[in-house]
Amino acid sequence: MAVKVASEWLNSCSGCEVAILNLGETLLAVLPQLEFVHIPVLMDHKYFGQTGEGDPHHIDIPQAVVGIISGGVRNQEHVEVAEAMRKSCDVIIALGTCATHGGIPALINQWPNADLFERYYRGSESTDAHADPTGKVLPACLDRSYALDEKIKVDIYLPGCPPHPDWIGEAIVALLEGRAPQLPTKSVCDTCPTIREGKGKLKHLHRFTKNAHYDPAKPVSEMHCLFEQGLQCMGSVTRAGCAGKNGQAPQCITARVPCQGCYGPVRQNGNQLLDYLNALASNQIDFTSLTDKTTLLEFSGGHGLLRAKAGRQ
Amino acid sequence: MAPTTVAAPAESAFAHGAGAQKVINIQPVTRIEGHARIAITLNEAGGVADAQLNIMSLRGFEKFIEGKPAEEVPKIVNRICGICPWMHHTASNKAVDGCFNAVVPPAGRKLRELMQVMAQINDKILHFFFLAAPDFVLGAGADYKVRNVLGIVAAAPELATQVVKMRQAGQMMIEKFAGKVIHPIVVVPGGFAKPMREDERQEMLAGTKEQLEFAKFCIEFAKQNIFYKLDRATLGLGEIKTGFLGTVSPDDGSLTLFDGILRLMKPDGSHQEFTYAQYADFLGEHVEDWSYCKFPYAKTWGEGFDMNLAHPKGIYRVNTLARLNVCDKIGTPLAQAELEEFRSRFGRPAQSTMLYHWARLIELVYACERVIELLEDPEITDPHVRNEVTPQAGRGVGCVEAPRGTLLHDYCTDDNGLISRANLIVGTTHNVAPMNMSIRAAAESVIAKGVVTEEALNKVEMAVRCYDP
Numbered sequence: 066m067a068v069k070v071a072s073e074w075l076n077s078c079s080g081c082e083v084a085i086l087n088l089g090e091t092l093l094a095v096l097p098q099l100e101f102v103h104i105p106v107l108m109d110h111k112y113f114g115q116t117g118e119g120d121p122h123h124i125d126i127p128q129a130v131v132g133i134i135s136g137g138v139r140n141q142e143h144v145e146v147a148e149a150m151r152k153s154c155d156v157i158i159a160l161g162t163c164a165t166h167g168g169i170p171a172l173i174n175q176w177p178n179a180d181l182f183e184r185y186y187r188g189s190e191s192t193d194a195h196a197d198p199t200g201k202v203l204p205a206c207l208d209r210s211y212a213l214d215e216k217i218k219v220d221i222y223l224p225g226c227p228p229h230p231d232w233i234g235e236a237i238v239a240l241l242e243g244r245a246p247q248l249p250t251k252s253v254c255d256t257c258p259t260i261r262e263g264k265g266k267l268k269h270l271h272r273f274t275k276n277a278h279y280d281p282a283k284p285v286s287e288m289h290c291l292f293e294q295g296l297q298c299m300g301s302v303t304r305a306g307c308a309g310k311n312g313q314a315p316q317c318i319t320a321r322v323p324c325q326g327c328y329g330p331v332r333q334n335g336n337q338l339l340d341y342l343n344a345l346a347s348n349q350i351d352f353t354s355l356t357d358k359t360t361l362l363e364f365s366g367g368h369g370l371l372r373a374k375a376g377r378q
Numbered sequence: 379m380a381p382t383t384v385a386a387p388a389e390s391a392f393a394h395g396a397g398a399q400k401v402i403n404i405q406p407v408t409r410i411e412g413h414a415r416i417a418i419t420l421n422e423a424g425g426v427a428d429a430q431l432n433i434m435s436l437r438g439f440e441k442f443i444e445g446k447p448a449e450e451v452p453k454i455v456n457r458i459c460g461i462c463p464w465m466h467h468t469a470s471n472k473a474v475d476g477c478f479n480a481v482v483p484p485a486g487r488k489l490r491e492l493m494q495v496m497a498q499i500n501d502k503i504l505h506f507f508f509l510a511a512p513d514f515v516l517g518a519g520a521d522y523k524v525r526n527v528l529g530i531v532a533a534a535p536e537l538a539t540q541v542v543k544m545r546q547a548g549q550m551m552i553e554k555f556a557g558k559v560i561h562p563i564v565v566v567p568g569g570f571a572k573p574m575r576e577d578e579r580q581e582m583l584a585g586t587k588e589q590l591e592f593a594k595f596c597i598e599f600a601k602q603n604i605f606y607k608l609d610r611a612t613l614g615l616g617e618i619k620t621g622f623l624g625t626v627s628p629d630d631g632s633l634t635l636f637d638g639i640l641r642l643m644k645p646d647g648s649h650q651e652f653t654y655a656q657y658a659d660f661l662g663e664h665v666e667d668w669s670y671c672k673f674p675y676a677k678t679w680g681e682g683f684d685m686n687l688a689h690p691k692g693i694y695r696v697n698t699l700a701r702l703n704v705c706d707k708i709g710t711p712l713a714q715a716e717l718e719e720f721r722s723r724f725g726r727p728a729q730s731t732m733l734y735h736w737a738r739l740i741e742l743v744y745a746c747e748r749v750i751e752l753l754e755d756p757e758i759t760d761p762h763v764r765n766e767v768t769p770q771a772g773r774g775v776g777c778v779e780a781p782r783g784t785l786l787h788d789y790c791t792d793d794n795g796l797i798s799r800a801n802l803i804v805g806t807t808h809n810v811a812p813m814n815m816s817i818r819a820a821a822e823s824v825i826a827k828g829v830v831t832e833e834a835l836n837k838v839e840m841a842v843r844c845y846d847p
Contacts, residue, residue, distance in 0.1 A: 076435060079411050080460020080560045086504070087560070089546030093531070093539065101528065107508065109408045109522040109839075115832045117403040140435055169457040172442035181438040185672075186665055189440070189801050190788075191658045192672060193683075195665035202417060202432050202668045210437075227460065227560050272795075273449055273566065275766040281573050307558075320557030320564040321572045325453055327561070356447045357796070363454065 067100040068241055071129035073150050074106065075143040076170050076210060077136025081161040082106045084227035085133075091234050098241055102127040112146075124149040131156050131240055137163040137170055137367060138211040142204035151217040158221045158236060164213040165224040166329040167367020174209040174371040175359065212367030221246065224304055226327035226364060231309040252331045253300035253315050253324050256308050258286035262293060269354040270345075271295045277321050285314040291323045297355065299326030302340040329365045336370065338362050400828075404835050407431075409509045409526070410847050411461050412806065416838060418821050424828025429818040431842070433671035433810065440800045448474045448769065448791050449567045451800075455787065456561045458804060461504070463561045464497035465780035465805070468636070469787045474567040476774020477791040478767040485760035486569025491636040492752045493556060493565065494778055495745050498635060499589055500548040501781040502742040505846045506596070507541045510735055513840050514604045518612075519833035537599075544592045551585045554578075569764030576759055583753040590712075590746035597716060597739040605736050615823065616731040616816030616841025618687065619645050621676060621694035623661075623808060624701035625779045626651075631706030633713075633744060635779040641704040642676060642694060647727055649704065650678065654775040657786055661803065662692075664811075673811045674803055685815050693815065696783025696808040697845060698737035703727035708740075710747035716740040731816050734844040738781075769795020780805040782846055806847045816841040 074082060086092065103110045103126050110127070113119040124145055126132075132154025138144055151157060162168040173181060187194040213219055223236055232248055239246035249256075273296055279288040292298040300315065303326045307316040317324045330337045338361040345352045355361075362371050404416040413434050421427035439458055443451050452470035456463035468490050475482060482490075508527045516525050516533065524532070531538040553559040555578055564571045574582075625638040628651075642660060643649040652660050662677035675683040675692030684691035694700070703726055708714040717740060724733060752758060769791070776787045783805030790799040820841035824834035 074413070076437060078457050078460040078463075080457070080463065083460050083504075083560055086508070087546065087549055089542055089549075090539075093542055096528065096531065105406045105408045106411070107409065107528070108526045109836065111408070112405050113403060115522060116830050116835055117405065121403075139437065142434055169454055170437045172454075173438040176438075176441055181436070181441045184441050185436070185438065189663065191661060191674075191801060191803065192663040192665065196667075198665060198667050198670055200666075200668035202415075202430070203670060204434055206436065226457070272447060272769065274568070274769065276566070276571055276764050281575065281761060316553075316558040317563050318557070320562075322557070322563045322566070325563060356794075357445065357450075360446065360450060 067098055068131060069100050069102050069127070069129040070104075070131045070133065071102050071126050071150060071154055072104040072106075072133040073146055075134065075136030075147060075164075075213075076139035077161070077163055079106065080227040081135035084230050085233055088230045088234050091230070095234075095237055095241070099237070102129050126150055126153040129154045131158065133158045133160050134213055135160040135164055137167050138207065138213060138216045139170065140204040140206050144207070144216055147213065147217045156220045156240065157217065158223055159213045159219045160223050160233070161228055162224045162226045162327055162329050162364045165222045165333070166365035167210060167212045167371075168226060168364055171210045171212070171366035171371055172359075172363065174366055175374055177373050178206050178208065210367065215368060222333055223248065224329045225306055229306055229309040232306055235310075249304060249306040251305045253303045253305050253307070253328070256305040257290075257300055257315050257318055258313065259288045259290045259318060260286075261290045267293055267295055267348065267350055269295065269351050270297050271354070272356055273297070273323065279321055285318055288321070291318065296323040297360070298323035299337065299341070299361070300324040301344050302326065302330060302335070302337045304328035304331050325363070326361070327364050337365050338370070402830055402835070404839060407839055407842060409512070409839070409843060411459070412847050414847070416817055416842070418825065418838070420825070420828060424826065426818065426821045426825055429814070429821045430668055431810065431814050431817055433669045436670040440802055443797050443800050446797050448477055448789065448795050448797055449767065451789070451797060452565060452567070453563050460560055462497070462501060462780045462782065462805070464494050465778050465785050466787070467562050467565050468494045469776040469778045469785045471565045471567055472776025472778070473774040473787040473789045474776070475767075476776065477772040477789055478567055478770055478795065479772055480568045480767045481765055482569045483760070483762045483765055484757055485573065486763040488752055488755060488758045489570040489574060489763060490565050492749060492758065493552065493562070494636050495748050495752070496548065496552055496586075498745045498781055499593070499742060499749070500545050502738050502745065503541060503545045503548070503596070505781070506600070506735065506738060509846070510843050513836065513843070518836050518840060522832070525836070540592070544589065547585060548589060551582055555582065566764060568767040571764065573761040573763045574759050579753055579759055583750065586746060586749045586753060590743070590750065593739075593742045593746045594712065597743055600736070600739055608732060611823070613730050613732050615837060616820040616844065617729060618690070618731065618812060618815045618819055619729050620690060620812055621645050622700035622703045622727055623694050623696050623784055624704040625777070625784060626705050627709070632709040633701055633705040633707070635745070635748075637778070640777070640784065642678070643704050643727060644679070645727070654777040654786065657775065657788070657803070663803070669810070671807055671810050674808045675811065683811070685811050687815055687819055690815065693811050694808070695812045696805060697734060697781070698741050699728060699734045700783065701779060702737045702740060708744050710744055710751065713740055713744035713747055716743055731841055731844045734846070738846070782806045783808050806845070809845045809847065813842055813845050813847065816844070
């Protein structure tokens, strides 16, 4: 019998859902074994009955074995949808770094909502100044943007911005086979083929204002490590996975660009900022050469790691 | 259970006390790429008194990129949209180029356009077949459990397999060259992070020629099976009369997705043109209490903002239909022939909302032809793809045509090249007021005497899906 799947997206961009579609023919192959009961991006199942006739206090998510949730939790509606998913699904998968660690949207946690609204509705050069939209029809914003497990229990963490389709496929197939998915546990550096010569000579990091030094005719495996070239490469403090199961190199490195850190910390509860500062210190690299330290938490600012700075309203 | 805020429309002032009205919620709006609710208020006679599209969330990119090193921002703002990250990535890089006074070498510029237009190909296939087509192929009133792409897989497995394969091949072609296809990183201030090798060019050219054949099949399939057969009621679903905004080449007024001049057309077909940096002189943004998203309007028309169906004020539309309306021609032969047929049938500007789908497939043909043109240009493999940039104080307005419309990124930087101020107007945002109007128009045409069916509500959503929000 087909396994029932429900899918939801909260404070998200839909990149995780596109990553699911990027399974391509693999997805077609497993489709007969899956029965989607709720997935707003593809299917017209509604929260309150198909004509809105249902109980307005009860979000209806059909019972499912697997619940896939992308996005962090930013407003009251997200909380309610996440709770409804938790009630209806046996296993909850947090899909993508917004759900697992806060992701890019958690950068807003450095400001109180009042600052955002002031800028957005009254401080913008193209906007006719107006009071904040506070109509009853809008769900209230929470005080900040949360990772999913700050609001509901999560069973499987699938980080990545977005997660590589190989790992989404692995999670689906593992659940169909009744086993735990085999997901990456190493760092991006552990999967990177570039040449490391030792960090001894490096004293400062510099901004990515010109391209890395490499021969475009030669493969990535013949390029000097981008961190050792003095770029702020996040590979050492970031979970591996972006190369997929059979990739030759991490994705940013393939583009000859330093790792951005999008899979979050190597361990689920790690801290990319502290780990990175430690790495710089242990190699005698001047940490003041970092242009913006909060960039180190660009993908993992949930769980209270990024906070409003003093002096902001 | 405690009352939920998500169900608020049914409990709002409309629903209780004197003059109480019934509110029909379509929640969530589905087979779109974002998060929204439609709330239709019925009057005492059971007709439509009001209809709203509530945009439910606000992430705040304009605020939280403040203080970021500008050269990092194109890798942050791509997260605004996982379906069109290439659009934000390229528009943002253009804005940072402006801040840093950067000059992009020709090959860097061509690689940027190549990626941006290639990404449009996959986007258009995704929208037409995965999101929109089920309403036409399976029927607006089909059971929701089959009225979706999975239903198409079951009903037409060969077609579905071909669609999935072609879209997948397109995505992987980008990923192989650019490293990342969703949330790209390869475009950088001053140009592009890597040059294209000759073998990569050859492989991509072969792949795109297959995509062009598929695009020709798609538009013929859609014309024969859907567009030529649209009845008057469906063709008129959600129809409104508005102006249009899009980008054209400053040389000959032809369609361009990557770079050009903005053209703002009035409903009567007359138009004004302006550069990206002038946008705030021509466009304004209005705020309503019931949507986190703002409502851009044509400030330059001097008539204010009003979504009244009979007498709209300041309302213009963007996205495929808008671009085909504002352009004088298309510079590639097959798409130009399609545009001529389209114009001979519907005139210029065409107003029927359903025609967004037809226009989308004409743009699909254009995008394939344009990618082939770019790949056949020998300069695209020039190894000089990036000039060094110097972080400095400045301002830059970057713009591209995203699948969902004109996309503006406006940044200022401080002396260290950190973002000091950012203002964005995103493709779908321009269409928020028109979507509200189309919802109202569609609802009025399918709801009467308090009878509300699932099929009627899906038709209201079909009006929204045209805009591919």
